[in-house]
Amino acid sequence: MPRIRQPADSPAHTDREDFERLFHLSLDLLCIAGFDGYFKRLNSAWENTLGYTLDELMSAPYTDFVHPDDRAATLAEAAQLNRGKHTISFANRSRSRDGSSRWLLWSATSAADRQRVYAVARDITARKRAEQRLAAGYSLTRVIEESVSLSDAAPHILQALCDTLDLGTGVFWQADTRASELRCAAIRSAGPGTPPAFDAETRQAVLHPGDGLPGRVWAEGRSISVADVAGDAALPRDFAAVSAGLHSAFAFPIRTADGAIGVMEFFSRDMRAPDEDLLTMLDSAGRQIGQFVERRRTESELKEYAASLEEARREQEATAARLTRPRACALTPGTGVAGLPAPAGLDRAGVAGGGGVRAPGA
Numbered sequence: 001m002p003r004i005r006q007p008a009d010s011p012a013h014t015d016r017e018d019f020e021r022l023f024h025l026s027l028d029l030l031c032i033a034g035f036d037g038y039f040k041r042l043n044s045a046w047e048n049t050l051g052y053t054l055d056e057l058m059s060a061p062y063t064d065f066v067h068p069d070d071r072a073a074t075l076a077e078a079a080q081l082n083r084g085k086h087t088i089s090f091a092n093r094s095r096s097r098d099g100s101s102r103w104l105l106w107s108a109t110s111a112a113d114r115q116r117v118y119a120v121a122r123d124i125t126a127r128k129r130a131e132q133r134l135a136a137g138y139s140l141t142r143v144i145e146e147s148v149s150l151s152d153a154a155p156h157i158l159q160a161l162c163d164t165l166d167l168g169t170g171v172f173w174q175a176d177t178r179a180s181e182l183r184c185a186a187i188r189s190a191g192p193g194t195p196p197a198f199d200a201e202t203r204q205a206v207l208h209p210g211d212g213l214p215g216r217v218w219a220e221g222r223s224i225s226v227a228d229v230a231g232d233a234a235l236p237r238d239f240a241a242v243s244a245g246l247h248s249a250f251a252f253p254i255r256t257a258d259g260a261i262g263v264m265e266f267f268s269r270d271m272r273a274p275d276e277d278l279l280t281m282l283d284s285a286g287r288q289i290g291q292f293v294e295r296r297r298t299e300s301e302l303k304e305y306a307a308s309l310e311e312a313r314r315e316q317e318a319t320a321a322r323l324t325r326p327r328a329c330a331l332t333p334g335t336g337v338a339g340l341p342a343p344a345g346l347d348r349a350g351v352a353g354g355g356g357v358r359a360p361g362a
Contacts, residue, residue, distance in 0.1 A: 029046050
């Protein structure tokens, strides 16, 4: 039976037109996906957010666009949807055409009779980054409070910032100001399966002011980020970094009143555009770590000073005790104090026998 064409001004036609406008003009990412794992329909927000054309997105399994670290969780959530469960506030990362990742927050439901999933996703990347920066600040403060020195704190700082900021590798470069050199003092590896060349090259490297990203940060005294290490000829370790699956990098100086005493460098597996908010947070972190170093140095100097004062006090007390101690004197027959002759009238019996002093002629 032929479909009856609705007049342009009919309620049904108007409703359909309104729906199409809502679907395509929505700032949220709307989609219809099949149980087979492919997108069936998408609105233009997908193209604006991820950079792929709609045809590209619908021509491959949707998991191909999910961050590798989130694919297992995404497949598990999809399986739950296929069994009739609703999805509310499920977050994962999708890969953009430029290599960066976008955080998406999902709500979805399914229709088993049509083998379809109906979903809406919202780009929460900015919110997620802000939460990560806040968590990084808390973690850094906790590590500093629990550490006794920079060498003790550095590995834990690298671990904390890599975990909270979703980074692959972190390196602490310690400065030798006399030799004008930076050397690797601690490294947080990218993890199992990472080619060892990058770690080995990093541990053996000796950098001077201006050499690579750490050397540039040390020389300029400010945080610097690089969106694509493969495209920056000034990074001598770029090939090893790319081989290790690392793409973006940033670093910040650790500053004290005497100047920069080191640099912390981080690499991301994702392409990351320069983030001024992140660089501002890292500058603050560098000053916080520098203040921690100065505080611990002052505490150590005060302890040494207190110990020297205590030692001096004990020496003074010992000297005073020696000067005020009474000296024992022994008397022998025929002698007085300190070996002087005994006075007349003090005979042997008076000394040895305990008698008193006898008068002359007695």
